Amino acid sequence: MSETSSKAKRRSGGNVDRRNIWLVVVTAVLVIASIAMFMPPQERINQALDLQGGLSVVLSAESNDGSEVTAEQMETSRSIIESRVNLLGASEAVVQLQGDNQILVQIPGLSDTEEALETIGKTGKLEFARLDSFTDQDVVNAIQTGAYLSQETVTDEAGNVFVTGEGTPSLEVEPGTYEPIVTGENINRVTVGRESETSQFYAVDLNLDSEGTKAFAEASADLVEDHGQIVIILDGVVQSAPAVQSEIPDGNVAITGNYSLAEAQSLVTVLESGSLPVSFEYQTAQTVGPTLGQGALRSGVIVALIGLLLVMLYLLFFYKGLGFITAAAMAVFACLYLGILALLSHFNLFSLSLAGIAGVVLTIGMAADSSILTLERFREEIRLGRSVRAASITGVRHGIMTSIDADLVTLVSALALFFLAAASVKGFGLTLALGIFCDILMMLLFKAPLIRLLAPKAIAKNPGFWGVKDCEEAAPYFTDEKEAPAGGKIPGRFIKHDFNILGWRKVTLTAAVVAVVLVLAILGIRGINFGIEFVGGTSVAFHNTGDVTIEQLRDAFDEAGETDAVIQTTETDGEPGFLVRTTTTSAEDANVAAKAVADTFGWETDSFEVTTIGPDWGTSVIKSSVIAFLVSLILIIIYISIRFRDYKMGVTAIVALLHDLILVFGIYALIGREVTPNTIAAVLTILGYSLYDTVVVFRSIDDNMKGDSIKCTFMSMANHSLNQVLIRSLNTSITSLIPVLFMLLFGAETLKDFALAMTIGLVSGCYSSLAIATPLYAIWKTREPEFARLVKKFGDTVQLFTLNHLPGELRVAGAAATDAAVVDVGADAKGGKGNGAHKSKSQPQQKQRYRRKDK
Numbered sequence: 027m028s029e030t031s032s033k034a035k036r037r038s039g040g041n042v043d044r045r046n047i048w049l050v051v052v053t054a055v056l057v058i059a060s061i062a063m064f065m066p067p068q069e070r071i072n073q074a075l076d077l078q079g080g081l082s083v084v085l086s087a088e089s090n091d092g093s094e095v096t097a098e099q100m101e102t103s104r105s106i107i108e109s110r111v112n113l114l115g116a117s118e119a120v121v122q123l124q125g126d127n128q129i130l131v132q133i134p135g136l137s138d139t140e141e142a143l144e145t146i147g148k149t150g151k152l153e154f155a156r157l158d159s160f161t162d163q164d165v166v167n168a169i170q171t172g173a174y175l176s177q178e179t180v181t182d183e184a185g186n187v188f189v190t191g192e193g194t195p196s197l198e199v200e201p202g203t204y205e206p207i208v209t210g211e212n213i214n215r216v217t218v219g220r221e222s223e224t225s226q227f228y229a230v231d232l233n234l235d236s237e238g239t240k241a242f243a244e245a246s247a248d249l250v251e252d253h254g255q256i257v258i259i260l261d262g263v264v265q266s267a268p269a270v271q272s273e274i275p276d277g278n279v280a281i282t283g284n285y286s287l288a289e290a291q292s293l294v295t296v297l298e299s300g301s302l303p304v305s306f307e308y309q310t311a312q313t314v315g316p317t318l319g320q321g322a323l324r325s326g327v328i329v330a331l332i333g334l335l336l337v338m339l340y341l342l343f344f345y346k347g348l349g350f351i352t353a354a355a356m357a358v359f360a361c362l363y364l365g366i367l368a369l370l371s372h373f374n375l376f377s378l379s380l381a382g383i384a385g386v387v388l389t390i391g392m393a394a395d396s397s398i399l400t401l402e403r404f405r406e407e408i409r410l411g412r413s414v415r416a417a418s419i420t421g422v423r424h425g426i427m428t429s430i431d432a433d434l435v436t437l438v439s440a441l442a443l444f445f446l447a448a449a450s451v452k453g454f455g456l457t458l459a460l461g462i463f464c465d466i467l468m469m470l471l472f473k474a475p476l477i478r479l480l481a482p483k484a485i486a487k488n489p490g491f492w493g494v495k496d497c498e499e500a501a502p503y504f505t506d507e508k509e510a511p512a513g514g515k516i517p518g519r520f521i522k523h524d525f526n527i528l529g530w531r532k533v534t535l536t537a538a539v540v541a542v543v544l545v546l547a548i549l550g551i552r553g554i555n556f557g558i559e560f561v562g563g564t565s566v567a568f569h570n571t572g573d574v575t576i577e578q579l580r581d582a583f584d585e586a587g588e589t590d591a592v593i594q595t596t597e598t599d600g601e602p603g604f605l606v607r608t609t610t611t612s613a614e615d616a617n618v619a620a621k622a623v624a625d626t627f628g629w630e631t632d633s634f635e636v637t638t639i640g641p642d643w644g645t646s647v648i649k650s651s652v653i654a655f656l657v658s659l660i661l662i663i664i665y666i667s668i669r670f671r672d673y674k675m676g677v678t679a680i681v682a683l684l685h686d687l688i689l690v691f692g693i694y695a696l697i698g699r700e701v702t703p704n705t706i707a708a709v710l711t712i713l714g715y716s717l718y719d720t721v722v723v724f725r726s727i728d729d730n731m732k733g734d735s736i737k738c739t740f741m742s743m744a745n746h747s748l749n750q751v752l753i754r755s756l757n758t759s760i761t762s763l764i765p766v767l768f769m770l771l772f773g774a775e776t777l778k779d780f781a782l783a784m785t786i787g788l789v790s791g792c793y794s795s796l797a798i799a800t801p802l803y804a805i806w807k808t809r810e811p812e813f814a815r816l817v818k819k820f821g822d823t824v825q826l827f828t829l830n831h832l833p834g835e836l837r838v839a840g841a842a843a844t845d846a847a848v849v850d851v852g853a854d855a856k857g858g859k860g861n862g863a864h865k866s867k868s869q870p871q872q873k874q875r876y877r878r879k880d881k
Contacts, residue, residue: 046475053472057358060365063372067364072371073134074379074453080119080134082596082605085147085306087127095127099303104129106302110146110295124565124639129306134377147308149261150301152210154279156245157255157267159205165264168197169257174264175284194284197264204257207245212238214277216297218290221282228290230281230297239277246274260293332768337394337761344519344757345401346493347485351476352397359393359468366460379453389461391762392433395718396465398761400425400473402754408497409520410830411505414489418481422474424729430466431669432721435679436714437462438665439658443710446654454710455654496520504830516829521749524826527796528745528804534797538685545692552695557702558592560648562641563609564616568634570601574627579604582626586619590700609700613638651706659683662717670728674806679720682799686716686790690783699782708780712787715762719755719795724803726751737832740813742825744804748796749827759792 064070087095087103100123107129108121120132131146160166168174174197215233234242245256249270258265258281266282285293338356342349363386370376378386400422407421408414440462443455477485480492489495496518502508503516516522571579576593583591588608596603610616617636624634663676690709694701726747731740738746766788770781807813825833 043479046479049471049475050479053358053468053475056365056471057361060361060368064361064364064368067368070368070371071364072374072377074119074377078134080132082130082132082594083146083308084124085129085131085308087129087304087306089304095304097126100127100129103302103304103306106150107131107146109298122639122641123562125637128637130565130639147306148296148302149305150210150296151261152213152281152297152301153206153259154208154242155204155206155257155259156249157257160199160203160257162200162203165197165199165203169255169264169267173197174267195260195263195265198262199259199264201262204259206259207241207256208234208238208279210297210301212241213297216294218287218294219280221280227282228285228287230285230290230293232279232281232297234277234279236277239275242277242279243273243275246270246272332765334390334765336764336768340761340764341394341398344493347488347491348401348404348493351473351480352394352401354476355397355468355473356390356393358472359464360390362464362467363389363461366464367457370460376456377453378457386457386461389458389465391715391758392436392461392718393465393468394761395758396426396429396433396469397473398754398757399429399722400469400477402751402757403428404477405494405497405520406750408494409500409504409518411501414486414494414498415482418478418485422477426469426474428722428725429469431725432718433462433466434669435662435665435717435721438661439713439717442658442661443651443654446657447651451651451654451706451710454707458710458714493519500829510829519753521752523828524746524749525752526745526824526826527748527752528741528801529824531797531801531805535801538794538798541692542685542688545688545695548692548695552698554691554695555698555700557590557700558607558609558639558641559703560641560701561609561611562639563607563611564613565637565639566604566606566608566616566620566634567596567637568604568606568620568624568629569598570633571603571627571629574604576604578627579606579623582623583608583619585626586622588619607639611638658713666721666724670724674803675724678799678803678806679717679724681802682720682794683713683716685794685798686712686787689790690786693786694783705780705783708783708787711784712791715788716791716794719758719791720799722751722755723748723795723800727800727803737820737835738825739816739820739822740807741804741817741822742820742827742832744800744807745824746827748800752796755792755795759788763788 085107087100089095089099104121104123108119111119111121111131111133119134120130122130124130157166157169160169174195176194176196212234213232214235217231219229219231221227221229248254249256250273253269253271255267255269257267260281268282281293338349338353341352345352367376367378371378403425404417404421407417407424412420437459440455440458443451444459445455447455485492485494489498497520500516500518500520500522503510510516568579576595579593580591583589583593583606588610590609592607594605596605606620608616608619610619613636620634620636621631624631659680663673663680666676666679667673687709690705690712691701694705727744730743730747730750763785766781766784770778770785808817
């Protein structure tokens with residue numbers, strides 16, 4: 027029987043090993059496929075305007091009725107054009123008001139742009155009208171004879187001209203000479219289809235709303251008997267005039283006009299975004315360089331790589347051989363991540379901007395966090411007496427589940443930003459969501475199987491190399507197999523005796539309140555110094571600038587008093603130039619600064635033009651971003667409440683998050699630094715880090731409070747939970763902070779806005795998780811009747827665990843040492859003694875001890 031059981035066990039173990047091997051093999055295949063997709067990354071991953079530059083076009087507006095163009099019409103037009111640019115797949119484009127009647131459009135990476143620009147500037151006014159409603163007889167005759175199309179011709183080698191049979195819509199009709207029955211406002215959905223099964227041309231299929239469906243049904247019913255024509259007009263030009271062959275009661279209508287696929291898709295883009303309230307003409311078009319600058323980007327990448335190398339060395343120093351597993355896991359994550367970005371770029375669904383890089387930085391940090399969480403829980407399970415093999419199953423599972431909990435909370439925020447926000451905030455949400463997906467995939471397919479494969483043999487046989495020997499040596503003290511030295515002093519890279527973090531809760535919460543009040547006072551007095559992207563300013567276009575570099579021009583603007591200028595290289599008709607945007611709202615002051623710069627390089631006074639410009643981040647973008655942020659907060663509270671069955675966790679997590687964000691803006695106001703989109707990208711990144719840390723602590727508290735018999739107060743258990751995750755929280759913060767600090771200290775000036783906000787946020791995020799969110803939650807929970815009874819039973823002093831034991835439950839060598847140890851571990855932050863109920867001499871002999879309950 028024993029032999030049969032042994033064989034079954036080996037067979038079961040073999041099956042598990044084979045499954046883990048297959049998961050690692052699948053991961054290897056995915057990694058190889060990903061590398062093939064993203065190499066070389068600079069060619070396979072689309073870059074946004076701030077990283078690679080693109081096309082810059084100025085559109086000039088004219089009203090359709092000759093009246094003056096209003097500010098409201100210009101803002102509406104800006105919003106519609108931005109929508110069209112995004113629908114074209116040119117994400118992360120810049121669309122901003124310039125002067126009183128111009129819109130600046132900068133599209134990343136475009137070189138052949140005629141078709142795209144025609145789509146962007148097309149008015150998009152669509153109308154359907156009965157032919158018998160036209161009052162101009164010449165137009166009626168032209169439509170009836172099909173003369174509304176200009177026939178295309180080709181010329182052969184002998185000079186003979188032939189009609190191709192294809193035509194381009196060319197008949198213009200005047201407003202007021204016909205009566206529309208349906209307009210573009212009645213469109214619900216637009217798609218592309220064939221004119222017919224055998225046709226080489228494409229049609230644009232429309233689905234009308236209830237009002238349009240009713241009007242079209244009445245018109246088609248009236249015209250069907252005589253096969254009357256319905257004329258389709260786009261921007262005052264007749265597209266087609268099909269005769270009604272049958273009633274159309276369902277609101278499904280097709281626009282035909284001998285369209286190619288590209289022309290049909292262009293028309294869909296125009297109709298989906300709506301019609302412009304005014305007409306636009308192209309004023310200028312030129313190629314522009316990146317706003318970030320290739321030098322800045324290159325130095326940023328180098329600095330970040332050095333920072334990541336230091337992170338790897340730190341992990342190897344702290345976790346020894348397990349650090350190699352973390353390094354391999356991060357490499358797998360990076361490959362999967364870049365592969366997905368390259369795949370989306372291939373279909374023009376993604377462009378990497380600085381905000382996107384912020385999302386990448388955050389998710390790389392989260393991948394390191396999840397690895398550290400898993401390693402720490404693996405080590406903890408060994409300390410609790412499990413074998414290396416058992417710990418590789420239960421510990422890894424618990425670590426991964428904690429990481430997934432934190433990932434999903436951040437994912438809720440990322441999806442809210444992606445679906446509700448606009449501009450670069452949307453790009454941040456996308457990269458963050460994709461990174462979370464890759465992180466979970468990496469943990470399930472690679473990290474967990476690899477540890478489980480290595481645990482029984484490699485790790486178990488060489489615990490010193492893999493960094494678990496100290497945990498194995500400590501296990502007998504945690505499981506009462508050995509008596510602990512006085513004070514629980516045994517070697518190892520883990521916490522043996524709890525720090526009384528929550529004993530100082532009044533101090534930490536008071537400090538947080540004082541800091542927030544001071545910050546709000548600073549914000550009220552000094553205000554926030556918003557960059558040009560938010561408030562607008564002036565644009566200076568320099569021409570024929572020769573060999574002057576961006577760095578030289580930036581130095582010249584610094585000397586002229588414009589320290590926060592946004593500079594791009596330009597090229598017009600082969601001549602180099604610069605496009606410089608400053609926050610100076612006075613055109614006269616901007617002209618003085620531009621002249622000073624021109625004098626520095628000996629340029630002529632007519633070599634530049636100054637124009638006032640509106641903000642990149644218009645009212646609609648800011649409004650959508652704020653709405654997305656508020657919705658994400660509500661969804662986070664809802665998710666945490668459902669996941670942990672306690673809304674108090676969600677509320678206190680949001681309070682800690684708001685503390686971090688207020689602190690960042692307060693420090694920016696204090697030092698007078700500009701808030702730019704780079705800052706916003708960093709702030710959104712802080713949101714993710716702060717939530718991640720907080721959820722890890724809450725998960726620990728939730729696990730610990732599931733014991734059948736709790737022998738301490740909620741406050742004591744919450745304090746112990748904090749201590750259990752303290753090392754992993756510090757390690758995750760350190761590994762995230764190292765590359766950001768390098769970027770702040772050694773990166774280019776244009777990246778320092780991002781790095782400064784990130785540095786502040788990482789430090790405050792770690793602090794708020796431990797010293798704000800958890801104390802608030804513990805105070806709130808302690809007032810519940812169930813836990814208030816525990817306070818009456820055990821007292822309100824925070825009891826400190828030693829080697830995972832409560833005071834009085836630890837077996838200590840020597841009775842005198844026992845008493846001393848009990849008094850020591852019971853001391854609170856004020857130096858008082860612990861609960862007297864735990865100081866009897868008989869209690870050290872008890873076998874009861876706190877053990878984490880496995881689910």
